[in-house]
Amino acid sequence: MESLIKQISKTKHEPKWMLELRLEGLKNFQKMPLPNWGPDLTAIDFGKINYFIKPAQETKRDWSQVPQKTKEIFAKLGIPQAERRVLSGVGAQWNSGIVYQSLKEKLKKQGVIFAPMDEAIKQYPDLIRPYFMKAIAVDNNKFSALHAAVWSGGVFVYLPEGVKIKQPLEGYFWLNLKQGGQFEHTIIIAEEGSELTYIEGCSAPVYSQNSLHVGCVEVFVKEKARVKFSTIQNWSKNVVNLGMKRAIIEKAGVMEWVSAALGSQITMSYPASILKGDGAKAGHLSLSLAGQGQELDTGGQIIHLGENTSGTIISKSICQNGGRTAYRGLVKMIKGAKKAKASVSCDSLILGKKSRAATFPAMEIDESDVVALHEAKTGKISEEELFYLMSRGLSETEATSLIINGFCEAVVKNLPLEYAVEINRLIDFYAEHSKN
């Protein structure tokens, strides 16, 4: 594997420090055990995963040069108005390389960098080096180590001081090869007083064999900066998705994570916010929909280091037809995080007899001058609510769908519109089969 990593690094013309980081990742990956909690990952055959797929096409910047086949796949994935969106500034990942990268002139003028990570590493090595795998440590766990060793692709965003981008930046990426492993690395640096909304969406066609996806997202929110990061995860039902996301938020900065997990066979995803500076804030909204054969283990972590920091976690999960969901969260307040506030609410809705939902909330609080609230609800659709809606002329399926939609509403209303369409379609399906 070492020779593969050296080859990846060489192919990409990377600086030496990056190769060293990769090799350190490999060393840790080989010695670290699989997690002893959460979903069973022993079925992953690391030997069978294709860690690096060299792109057949060169990076394209003009939509008219994008191959027709790629456009068709965009259409098949149902990405609405993909062309317009892509043209307005999207980096899209095709397998492990960038086939398309378009950057608005306006952003360039403002000094914003929005580039594929592979290119950015070559162009801005000194800018990136102090941040790369710094929010997520290489040896954080077996998969962060694997990611460091074989990462490829992803997006780099740099916002200079005071630059506020009103229009969301979007990155669509997906994998489409058998045994394709994706290890994209995304870094967002938001300098003092800057603002950004970033939308990450993934969608995968169906495969015959298991696929592993271990992406990393690192966000650095500087003083008074604001970043909102929205994700929809819609991998096909045989993907194991173990992505990591972590933000470090400085004084009076604000970080928002909005995530919806719909696809994959197994997902483990716990976006983390480290409230480092005084008055820093984090909001986590997540929605997980697990159907037959799916196990979605999601949650969030908020670590309060500064004074007057505040964090909110709202998690909604639905399991249907034997699907399994778990909320796994951590709120940590260190000694000295005075006047910190945390509020966690996690609700699960269980549809069907074989479905399962679990909740593992943890709070570690070492400071007394704080407020921490936790609320958890797990249950089925209330017969009374169902009858109420039916007494207004709604069929059982319509009423069920309305109740499920209402359950998710707090999260869905914060998602980009085009995601909501996909989620509603899935909810209607769940409603029709809610007894399974």
Add this chain to the structure above:
Amino acid sequence: MSLKIQNLEVKAQNELIIKGVSLEIKPGEIVALMGPNGSGKSSLANALAGNPIYPPVGGQASIDGKNLLNLKPNERAKLGLFLAWQNPPAVSGVSVESLLRMAVLNCRQRRCRTVCAFRQELNREAVKLKINKSWLNRGINVGFSGGEKKKLELLQLLLLKPKYAVLDEIDSGLDIDSLKLLAKINQPRLGILLITHYTRIFQYLKPNKVLVMKQGRIAASGGRELIKKIEKDGYGKFN
């Protein structure tokens, strides 16, 4: 043409709680159903609307000749039956407007032609009931007071335009000013089964008939003269 109940028997948790009730409401009629707590008034209302917790075990119920008892709650609503709930449940994330839009599509013969027409009608009826516009985008019954929930029930009644409405203690929780609004729902062809404990409501909705229910049976029936008797003596004397 009528909402007709004949010898209806209803069980709840395997116990017979409605023991052979008969009554009839014609279009435009108001029938008051009174009685002490636990006499079976709400159970009757729920059984009529098709609540699965109150299954019928005997007798009949029909709307304009169509049998109700083998129909699902939504099919009963489509035939023109409306239940204003005593304690309507909160359904979080489902706005008053979105519920009503679906309900109108399902129940009404004369639908709103456009979403815009529906909104206009909704706003118009809300104004009639002195309902704040901002309520319409909130989750139905989520965080509303008892009286406010009752107003939302009335709003649904006005929008759905049923043939027969069962008002289950619509007056409880309503203040005097809101009680007056009840007069607004009284339309010439609407048949009303008015379930109540208190006679105050009769100033605004004048019943044609009064029934007293006790222990799952109709203990007395008559005209408005019964109201005075109840006000004077309570329910103790009916058997």
